[in-house]
Amino acid sequence: MNSEITTQKETEIEFPETLVDAVKYFADADRALAFMVSLRWKDGKITCPHCQSEAVSFLKTRRIWKCMGCHKQFSAKVGTIFCDSPIGYDKWFPAMWMIFNAKNGISSCELHRALGVTQKTAWFMLHRIRLCMQNGSVMKMGGDGGIVEADETFIGGKARNMHFDKRQATIKSRGVSGKAAVHGLLDRKGKGCSKVIARVVKNTTKATLQGNVRQYVLKGTEVMTDSTKSYDYLGKDGDYEHRVVDHAITYVNGHIHTNGLENFWSLLKRAIKGTYVSVEPFHLFRYLDEQAFRFNERKNEDGDKGRFLEGVKGVIGRGLKYVDLIGKGGDDLRQAGAR
Numbered sequence: 001m002n003s004e005i006t007t008q009k010e011t012e013i014e015f016p017e018t019l020v021d022a023v024k025y026f027a028d029a030d031r032a033l034a035f036m037v038s039l040r041w042k043d044g045k046i047t048c049p050h051c052q053s054e055a056v057s058f059l060k061t062r063r064i065w066k067c068m069g070c071h072k073q074f075s076a077k078v079g080t081i082f083c084d085s086p087i088g089y090d091k092w093f094p095a096m097w098m099i100f101n102a103k104n105g106i107s108s109c110e111l112h113r114a115l116g117v118t119q120k121t122a123w124f125m126l127h128r129i130r131l132c133m134q135n136g137s138v139m140k141m142g143g144d145g146g147i148v149e150a151d152e153t154f155i156g157g158k159a160r161n162m163h164f165d166k167r168q169a170t171i172k173s174r175g176v177s178g179k180a181a182v183h184g185l186l187d188r189k190g191k192g193c194s195k196v197i198a199r200v201v202k203n204t205t206k207a208t209l210q211g212n213v214r215q216y217v218l219k220g221t222e223v224m225t226d227s228t229k230s231y232d233y234l235g236k237d238g239d240y241e242h243r244v245v246d247h248a249i250t251y252v253n254g255h256i257h258t259n260g261l262e263n264f265w266s267l268l269k270r271a272i273k274g275t276y277v278s279v280e281p282f283h284l285f286r287y288l289d290e291q292a293f294r295f296n297e298r299k300n301e302d303g304d305k306g307r308f309l310e311g312v313k314g315v316i317g318r319g320l321k322y323v324d325l326i327g328k329g330g331d332d333l334r335q336a337g338a339r
Contacts, residue, residue, distance in 0.1 A: 017305050022097045023090075032089035033063055036076045039312060049078045080315045081128040091115045092125070093312075099129050100297075100311040101304045104267075105275040105290065127325055130286040132314030133293035141187035141195070142221030149186040149224045150213055150231065151261040152204050154179035155272065155284060180281045182288065183212050186260045192299045196264050198288040200281075206230045213240070224258055264295055282327060 016022040026032040037046065046065060047054050053069035064075045077083050082092060095115060099106045108123035115122065142148045156179035184198040197216055201208050209230045213223060222241040225231040227248070235242030243256045251257060268291045272279055279287055293311065300306035 015305065017303070019094065019097055019101070019304070022308070023094050026093040027090050029063065029088070029090070032093065033076060035093070036089055039315060040076045040080065048072065049074055079317060079319075081132050081318050081320065082315065083319050085128075087117065087121070087125065091117065095122075095125055096129050096132075096311060097304070097308050099126065099290070100133075100294070100307045103294070105271040105287075105294075107275050107277075124322055124325065127283070127286055128320050129311075130290045131318050131320050133311055134286075134289040134314065134318075135197070135292065135296075140218045141185060141197070141216055142223075143218040144220040146218070146220075147188040147222045147224065147255070148213075148217050149188065149258045149261045150184070150209070150217075151186075151226060151258045151265070152181060152183045152201070152209065152228070153265045153269075155182055155269070155279070156180050156281065180284055182284070183209055184261050184264060185212065185216050186258075186264065188260060194260055195296050196261070196292050198264070198268070198292050200285045200288065204228070204230055206232065210234055224256055226258055264291075267291060267295065 016025045026035070038044075041047065045054055046056055048056055048065070048067035048070060050072050051067060051070040053067055055068040056065045057068060058065055059073070064073055066073045077085065082089075085092070095111060098111070098114070106126065108119050108126055111117075111126060112119040112122035117125070181201050181204050182198055183201045183204070184196060186194055186196045188194050199212065201212065206229070209228075213234065217223060217240070219239045220241075222243060223234060224243050224245065225234070227244055227246040231242065231244070234240055245251065245253050245256045245258065252259065268288070271291055272287060276287065294307075297307045297310055300310065302309070
């Protein structure tokens with residue numbers, strides 16, 4: 001019974017345009033499952049994730065499937081960020097709608113009050129949702145005639161305001177300033193169409209920053225930077241047209257500026273300081289992914305619905321375990337360091 005769950009429920013009510021409509025829409029368990037099935041199996045053919053057999057039977061009372069080949073049972077959550085989660089779609093999808101469309105983010109305390117789950121559960125949900133906002137694209141920026149801005153910033157509290165033991169550990173791991181370094185690249189594509197990539201970096205040396213530029217920016221691009229010494233001789237080999245603006249003199253010299261990235265840094269820090277208050281350095285890359293997604297989708301023509309539909313595409317093929325999230329599994333810390 002491969003076609004027991006169809007998109008029939010989706011056609012009964014028009015797809016939601018607002019958060020209130022989304023809550024009502026996904027409150028129907030069958031409709032929410034039909035939407036999840038359309039994400040999980042885009043071709044409409046429900047297959048067993050264990051043996052890839054299409055001979056499956058739908059168990060209506062439990063809303064799961066049983067494979068006739070390997071006789072294993074599975075749900076639509078298998079192989080997604082929802083895997084092993086007891087939380088229903090009626091809470092997952094409204095939570096995703098909220099965080100995709102919130103200008104300054106949603107805190108775990110706010111989500112736990114809105115959904116009626118514990119703060120710990122809300123925190124775990126938010127990090128899973130940030131995982132699906134992660135941009136895994138290998139597409140490069142710029143090209144002939146393109147303009148890319150490059151800039152760096154520092155995230156974190158001042159070391160002098162910390163307790164002595166934490167201050168010593170922080171300075172040792174993050175440098176004299178006690179803050180985490182973040183490097184950003186912004187591809188100018190006209191007003192409201194620019195795209196950004198932000199990455200945590202171990203330092204702001206020439207090798208690190210110029211290495212990032214060469215990794216993500218196509219040759220022939222006009223690269224805008226400030227007068228930081230780490231960008232010196234970026235265009236000496238002819239790969240890039242390097243343009244520099246000295247902030248000690250001016251912030252704008254014609255089209256030469258990094259104001260696009262300065263705007264993004266402002267939005268990022270407003271979210272961190274105003275909503276999340278404190279972010280651990282080994283989770284920082286997740287918050288960068290969140291803010292970059294929100295920035296890049298800010299002009300989505302379909303509004304809230306469009307950002308939601310774009311964001312849920314990332315739920316497939318990704319997963320996050322709690323032990324890795326809190327650093328006990330080891331994998332998460334290695335991944336964070338690599339970013």
